[in-house]
Amino acid sequence: MSEPVRPEMLGSCPVPLAHPEQIVLGHGSGGKLTADLIHRFILPAFSNPYLDRLDDQAVVEISGARLAFTTDSFVITPIFFPGGDIGELAINGTVNDLAMSGARPLYLAAALILEEGLAIQDLQRVLDSMRKAAQRANVLLVTGDTKVVNRGKGDQIFITTTGIGVIEHAWNLSADRARAGDKVLLSGSIGDHGMAIMSQREGLEFEGTIESDTAALHGLVAAILAAAGDGVHVLRDPTRGGIGTTLNEIAARSQVGMAIEESTILVRHTVQGACEILGLDPLYVANEGKLLAIVSSEAADAAVEAMHQHELGREARIIGEVVAEHPRMVLMKTGIGGTRIVDTLYGEQLPRIC
Amino acid sequence: MKYLDEYRDSRLARSILKEIRRVQTRPWVIMEVCGGQTHSIVKHGIDHLLPEGVELVHGPGCPVCVTSLELIDKAHAIARQSETILCSFGDMLRVPGSECDLFALKSRGADVRVVYSPLDCLKIAREHPDKKVVFFAVGFETTAPANAMAAWHAKQQGIQNFSLLVSHVLVPPAVATILGSPHNRVQGFLGPGHVCVIMGSQEYEELVARFRVPIVITGFEPLDILEGVLMVVRQLEAGRAEMENQYARTVQREGNRAAQQIVATVFEVCDRKWRGVGPIPQSGYRLRSEFRAFDAEEIFHVGEIVTHESPVCISGQILQGIKKPHDCPVFGTACTPQAPLGATMVSAEGSCAAYYAYGRHLNRTQSAAPSDRSTRR
Numbered sequence: 001m002s003e004p005v006r007p008e009m010l011g012s013c014p015v016p017l018a019h020p021e022q023i024v025l026g027h028g029s030g031g032k033l034t035a036d037l038i039h040r041f042i043l044p045a046f047s048n049p050y051l052d053r054l055d056d057q058a059v060v061e062i063s064g065a066r067l068a069f070t071t072d073s074f075v076i077t078p079i080f081f082p083g084g085d086i087g088e089l090a091i092n093g094t095v096n097d098l099a100m101s102g103a104r105p106l107y108l109a110a111a112l113i114l115e116e117g118l119a120i121q122d123l124q125r126v127l128d129s130m131r132k133a134a135q136r137a138n139v140l141l142v143t144g145d146t147k148v149v150n151r152g153k154g155d156q157i158f159i160t161t162t163g164i165g166v167i168e169h170a171w172n173l174s175a176d177r178a179r180a181g182d183k184v185l186l187s188g189s190i191g192d193h194g195m196a197i198m199s200q201r202e203g204l205e206f207e208g209t210i211e212s213d214t215a216a217l218h219g220l221v222a223a224i225l226a227a228a229g230d231g232v233h234v235l236r237d238p239t240r241g242g243i244g245t246t247l248n249e250i251a252a253r254s255q256v257g258m259a260i261e262e263s264t265i266l267v268r269h270t271v272q273g274a275c276e277i278l279g280l281d282p283l284y285v286a287n288e289g290k291l292l293a294i295v296s297s298e299a300a301d302a303a304v305e306a307m308h309q310h311e312l313g314r315e316a317r318i319i320g321e322v323v324a325e326h327p328r329m330v331l332m333k334t335g336i337g338g339t340r341i342v343d344t345l346y347g348e349q350l351p352r353i354c
Numbered sequence: 355m356k357y358l359d360e361y362r363d364s365r366l367a368r369s370i371l372k373e374i375r376r377v378q379t380r381p382w383v384i385m386e387v388c389g390g391q392t393h394s395i396v397k398h399g400i401d402h403l404l405p406e407g408v409e410l411v412h413g414p415g416c417p418v419c420v421t422s423l424e425l426i427d428k429a430h431a432i433a434r435q436s437e438t439i440l441c442s443f444g445d446m447l448r449v450p451g452s453e454c455d456l457f458a459l460k461s462r463g464a465d466v467r468v469v470y471s472p473l474d475c476l477k478i479a480r481e482h483p484d485k486k487v488v489f490f491a492v493g494f495e496t497t498a499p500a501n502a503m504a505a506w507h508a509k510q511q512g513i514q515n516f517s518l519l520v521s522h523v524l525v526p527p528a529v530a531t532i533l534g535s536p537h538n539r540v541q542g543f544l545g546p547g548h549v550c551v552i553m554g555s556q557e558y559e560e561l562v563a564r565f566r567v568p569i570v571i572t573g574f575e576p577l578d579i580l581e582g583v584l585m586v587v588r589q590l591e592a593g594r595a596e597m598e599n600q601y602a603r604t605v606q607r608e609g610n611r612a613a614q615q616i617v618a619t620v621f622e623v624c625d626r627k628w629r630g631v632g633p634i635p636q637s638g639y640r641l642r643s644e645f646r647a648f649d650a651e652e653i654f655h656v657g658e659i660v661t662h663e664s665p666v667c668i669s670g671q672i673l674q675g676i677k678k679p680h681d682c683p684v685f686g687t688a689c690t691p692q693a694p695l696g697a698t699m700v701s702a703e704g705s706c707a708a709y710y711a712y713g714r715h716l717n718r719t720q721s722a723a724p725s726d727r728s729t730r731r
Contacts, residue, residue, distance in 0.1 A: 020454075022461035032692070202470060263364070272358060278470075279444075326715060336367040336576045338399015340712040346692055347457070350444035350468075350702070 026347020030241030033347045054253065055174055056097040056236065059167060066167040068103035070094060073160045079126065081200050083192075083211030087129035089288060090159040092216045093239070095137045099218035100235040100291070102173045102225055103165030105137060110144040110161050115154035126157060137216040139163070169225065177233040178254035180324035183300035185293040187220060187307055188213070188315040189266040190243055194285035195274045204277065206270045215289030220312045224293060227306030231299025237291050241345065244283035246292055247330045248344040258330040260320030260342070283342055284349050294322060361575030362398075370580040371403055374587055381407040382590050384583060385532070385675045386544040387525060389416030389703030390574050396708040398576045408587060411539070411675035412708075414528045415546055417493045418445050418701035420628040420673065421521045423661040426451040429490050429519055430459060431656035438654075439465040439482060441475045442490040443497075449700045452661055472504035472518075479508070479516040488650045491518040496548045498522055498639060499613035502620035505641065505648045519650040522639035523626055525549050526557045531634050532674045533565040540675045542586035544579065545571035547601040552617075554609025559597045566595045573601040620645050630669035630697035664689075667696030672705055679709040686714050 026033040043052065050058040057070035072093045079086040090110065098105040110130065114123065134141050192213040199210055217237060225232055234254075238246035243265075251258050267275075267282045275282045289312060295303045300318060307313030320332075330342040386392055392412045395401050401410050414420055430451045433440035440456070447456040447468065460466040465485070469475060472489045479487040491501040501518060508516045525546050532538055545558050550571045558569045568589035572582030582600045589596060599605055617639070626638025641649045666684055671677040679685050679698065689695040691707050698704035702711070 020458050020461065022458065024457045024461045026457060276358065329715060331715060334398045334576075335362045336364050336398055336400070336403070338401075338403050339715075340397055340399050341715055343711050347448070350448065 024347070029345065029348045030239075030245050031345035031347050035344070053174060053176070054249075055101065057101050057103070059101050059103075059172075068098045068101040068165045068167055069163070070097040071160060071162040072097060073158065075155065075158050076197065077155055078197075078200055079122070079156050081212055082196050082209045084214040084288075085126060085129050086157060086159060087126035088133045089212075089214050090161045091130050091133035091137060091139070092214050092288060094161040094163040095139060095216045095218055096237045096288075096291075098163050098165035099216070099221040100173065100237055101165075101167060102169060102171060102221060102232075102235065103167045104222075105139045105163055105165040105216075105218050107142045108134065108139050108161050108163045110141055110159060112144070112146045113154055113158040113160075114146065114148045115156050116148060116151040118156050123157065126159075133216065137218060171225070171230045171232065173232060173235050175234055175236065175250050175253040178250050178256050178294045178322045179233065179296075180256055180322055181297050182233055182294045182322040183297055183318050184247070184258060184260060184320040184322065185295055185300065185303060185307070186243065186265065186317055186319045187217075187291045187293075187313045188289075189268050189271070190238070190287055190290065191267055191271040191275065191282035191285035193288040194242070195271045195282075197286075198278060198280070199274050202278070204274060206273060208270050210268070210270050210274060213287055213289035215312055217289065217291050217312060220291065220307065220310045223306045223310045223313070224295075224303050228295055228299035228303035231296040232293060232303065233296065234294035235291055238287050240286050242282070242284040242286060243292060244281070244330070244342045245344055247342065248328075250292075250294060251330055252328045254322070255327050257323040257326040257328070258320060259323050259333070260330065261333045262335045263333075264317050264319045266315055266317065280349050284345055297321075358575070361573075361577045363577065366577055367403070367580055370577065370584055374408060374580070374584050375405045377584070377591055378405055378407055378587050379591060381409070382541050382587060383409050383411055383539050383675070384542045384544065384586050385411045385413045385540040386572070386579070387413040387415045387529065388544075388546040388548070388574070389419065389701070390548065391544060391546075391572065391579060392416070392705050393703050393708050394574050394576065395579060396705075396712040399712075400576055400579055404583065408583060410583075411678065412672065412705035413543075413675060414532070414628065414631065414673040415494065415525065416698070416701055416703040416705075417497070417521075417523060418449055419669070419697040419704040420523055420630065421446075421449070421492050422627045422629050423452065423663065424627070424659050425519070425521050427659045427661060428651070428654075428656055429488075430454075430456065431659070432488055432519065432650060432654050433459050433464045433466055435486075435654070437484070437486055439467060439478060439485050439487045440490065441467045441469045441472075441478065441487060443470075443492065444468045445701050445703070446490055446492055450694060472501050473507065476504060476507055476511070476513055476516060479513050483515060485515060486653070487516045488654075489516070489518050491520045491522065494523055494525055494546070494549050495553045495617075496551070498617045498621060499552060499610070502616045505620050505645050506616060508648055509645065514647075517648045517650040517653050518641065520621075520640055521626075522621065523628065524623070524637050524639070526561060527634050527637035528628070528631070529561055530564070531631070531637075533561070533567060535674060535676075537671075537674070537676050540567075542568040542590055543570070544582045544586065545569045545597075547571055547573045547578070547605060550601070550605040550609065552610050552613045555597060555599060555605060555607050562595055562597045568595050568598070570598045571601050571605050573604070628673075629663075630667070630673050632670070664695040669696035669698040669704075669706070672698045679706040682706070686710055
């Protein structure tokens with residue numbers, strides 16, 4: 001081994017970039033930069049037992065009722081895309097964040113930030129989608145707000161939805177409840193939403209259109225809970241950052257390792273093709289209608305069976321298990337039999353040169 | 355999937371691995387030249403499926419990694435100017451210059467854009483006649499035709515607010531440098547598949563004849579790489595040194611003539627400094643004098659740039675296959691993809707970054723090159 005490293009040996013360049021001085025796009029990626037932002041600035045400012053759990057929703061008890069409470073902002077470009085639009089996404093996203101606690105979603109609030117110049121027709125189309133999505137999810141939009149900003153100060157329309165739901169069982173679902181021996185379940189194919197957006201943005205055309213998978217998952221969650229009960233330890237919808245990021249979050253929160261198998265993870269051909277062309281890994285591409293469930297080994301088969309009976313879980317599979325070894329690390333057996341790490345990304349996934 | 359799953363079939367992989375084990379009787383050191391191959395090897399865990407006696411070392415073929423720090427700083431200085439739009443392939447944005455990376459410059463107000471094709475820059479240039487649009491033209495022979503085409507179109511269409519900051523590098527001179535080094539331990543090569551799609555395989559025949567070393571032009575999917583390794587091992591075991599083509603489904607001996615023609619029209623070969631390795635004669639492209647009007651280095655005078663590389667970084671030896679990432683004392687500690695110290699950690703295709711992302715769970719002894727395993731041919 002060489003001599004020990006002294007700070008001056010590291011030279012003046014390149015400067016470590018772990019803490020940028022300004023907000024960069026990667027802070028919104030869901031990866032390490034996002035975690036860094038939360039841990040360095042948000043948690044110190046507001047730390048409390050609910051927030052510190054870092055779940056997609058808080059579960060609070062009010063006069064004996066257990067309520068799930070969450071909020072999410074939607075800033076997507078383009079606002080209309082194959083398989084959905086920003087309005088449908090804004091309803092389904094918040095419904096899903098509530099559902100992942102096992103709650104029955106009830107009421108939503110929506111704040112619309114509109115950019116000067118947005119076509120009224122486009123606004124109408126977005127509102128129609130929101131109305132239909134809320135009806136499908138059986139939630140009421142009960143309050144809201146609208147603001148308009150100068151042209152150039154927004155991107156057509158930003159939507160923030162806040163939701164509340166009721167938990168009608170005694171089980172606790174949280175990212176810190178994964179235990180060695182538990183099975184990792186995935187409800188269907190990955191990467192559909194992210195690649196629908198990317199291919200629209202880049203003007204890529206394929207033999208079949210890639211459609212966003214945006215869907216409200218509370219019905220699927222109810223089916224899983226009815227079949228597997230307290231055997232269900234964690235539910236998460238792998239949105240921004242994809243299943244790679246979500247599995248790492250669960251592994252970190254539960255202080256466990258994960259061992260998954262590439263061959264069991266379903267990626268549609270068009271999605272795989274688009275990922276190959278753009279040099280992206282589908283494990284890190286966003287989903288808007290899929291869930292990961294960490295379920296005890298005893299209850300796993302019943303949970304998968306229940307998912308298969310539900311429209312949104314027909315392609316559900318066990319993709320791996322929780323292990324005591326390599327805590328906080330997700331390892332994947334590759335299709336050809338090798339092993340690799342599935343790491344948390346630093347920031348945005350970047351297309352490669354060649 | 356058609357043309358993808360076929361090249362990731364575990365049953366076929368096992369049978370090729372079995373054949374490699376059968377024919378291999380002595381230890382061999384094989385280098386894959388391309389960053390894309392390195393990425394695939396580590397991502398699919400191929401290196402650890404190979405028998406112990408077949409060691410893969412990783413070559414200089416990551417164009418982002420070998421782009422000199424001076425040129426990166428130059429790109430940053432250009433991006434800082436208020437009248438410019440700097441366009442780049444995505445993976446260049448996170449590569450740190452002496453002060454920061456392009457993402458940070460963007461967050462401070464610089465207009466930095468990711469493009470998939472340099473031709474997109476021409477569109478941007480037309481849409482922003484008041485701006486100077488600069489494309490950071492990084493890459494091997496693979497990306498040269500599209501970059502050349504952008505300059506050619508700009509000239510044809512009289513687009514005057516477009517220029518290229520050229521950092522093109524060429525594979526054969528780098529391979530010759532590795533083979534000519536007294537420290538060389540590479541005994542056979544997986545040649546760069548995509549580069550050869552453009553340039554053909556003749557240049558590699560010359561290297562084979564000059565250095566008596568087997569080169570098998572190889573693709574990027576797991577089965578491509580395993581088959582390439584098998585072909586190299588067969589040659590080594592038989593004492594042969596030939597140019598073979600594993601990637602025959604895309605590589606033809608003469609390459610893509612039209613692409614070569616546009617490259618020759620726009621670019622000429624020049625000396626180039628490789629990050630981590632140093633200057634290599636006749637190892638890059640620059641714009642020909644007829645296209646100097648599109649040369650960002652001529653257009654922008656950014657002053658003298660003096661850079662300092664970390665003295666602890668061993669990326670030069672890694673790029674030449676002399677050492678591996680795990681041999682570095684600061685791998686994964688003082689040097690990570692978040693805070694890279696040198697060439698091989700800065701891009702996802704650099705071997706240090708690939709090891710960090712996919713293979714740091716493997717302990718050192720599994721991956722490190724035994725130091726006594728010198729050339730045995």
